[in-house]
Amino acid sequence: MKLSRKPGMPHPRLPLPKGQQEDLAVFQQWLGEAIPMVGALGISEMVREGDALTWQLALEPNLNDKGTGFGGALTAQTTLQGWCWVTLWLREQGLARDVVVAEASQRFLAPVADNYRLICTPLEPAGLAQLANMLAERDKGRIALTHQLYCGETLCLEASGSYAVLPQR
Template sequence: MNREDLETYLHQQIPLSQAMGMSVRSVTETSVTLAAPLSPNINPKGTVFGGSASTLCILAAWSTLHTRLIDAGLPSEIVIHTNTMEYQRPIQGEFVATGAVSAEADWPGFIRTLESRKKARIEIEAELRCGDEAVGKFRGRFVAFLREGR
């Protein structure tokens, strides 16, 4: 899946992504990077609202799993099961989240389980940055349900 198709999909299927001003920066074989500007995500302190930061991370993690499964020929319904978000410092400008499969995750095992049981869980992480500075960390557990008649 390419950058433009993913951005269109997210804006149509998850309207909050468009309201946030979210854009897709890059889609690679292993990660998705999303960005959002400060202005529609600002809080009364003049920094990014924590909910917006968390949402961008969830979207980057979800999109990473979505694109990897599409590329593997395994289109699936994906839902978030649990997540944690660590806010390391205030965000005072455009913020960027990059999702990737957790280093501890067993991607081949996840795929085998998804194909055999039609359902599998995996952890996806996202790093949140503002400029050159790390400003947050996200970790989420997602459940994928293999679509019938793929």
Template sequence: MDLNALKHKLHTQIPLTKFMQIDVKNIEDNCLITTAPLKPNINDKLTGFAGSLSTLVTISAWSACYLNVIKLGFKEDCMIAVIKSDTAYRAPVTKELYCKTILPSKEQLQTLKRKLQEKKSASIRIKSQLLQDDKVCVDFEGIYVIKI
């Protein structure tokens, strides 16, 4: 699946992502890059709204899971859900929301594939960060369960 197809899926199946204007930019240095403009995601202090920041890191990590499940050869209609997450807000976001999500390692993907084949269910831990001028503004770690 290409990244434009993922963006279309998000915008049509999760309407909030379209309202937030989330964009699936590219994959670089084993990270999925997603962005959103500040204007539709702003709060009364003229910084990024915590709910928008949380949504972007959560959906970006979900997207990393989704892309890899497809890459492993499983169907697009599998169930992926965050079951636990931890988000730390370290600094305000005053520019475009820029998220880097670390893609799973080859070892993580091998374990994931084996568990999905054997048990039809598995979980994986994904980390995302919102960055501004190379400074971490939001740290996120989520555990996603996948059922095929």
């Protein structure tokens, strides 16, 4: 049975993984329930390796009128991926916190003409340590992330975003 939500009604949080590795298939299923548009974005796989979160995506649900990737869908994917990156990192730390995008920008370099992969990493190598320090000192923090979208070996889009971890309620 699907939950019916109204605006302003938060979706229940996914339980923390409690000392075990996050099951990304379970996280992706929860994500689709929490944010209904996720099911339409064509995410076929999520993989975490080191500081990188990589998604494999299908082009078909993201087509524009020219038969290539729709910029609005690609932008939504980068924003959501950054939110997921921070949320998954927090969950790894045993923290259930609210995350919001504070700033985002994109640069379109080439048309996306086939299925593609999107890779998200911290913009700065020290970004994670800085975020951890801010959370410890001020109970809130920010991290800058970068995204690269590849269609085959062609870099089609570069994006960046700043994501804020809000204070505990």
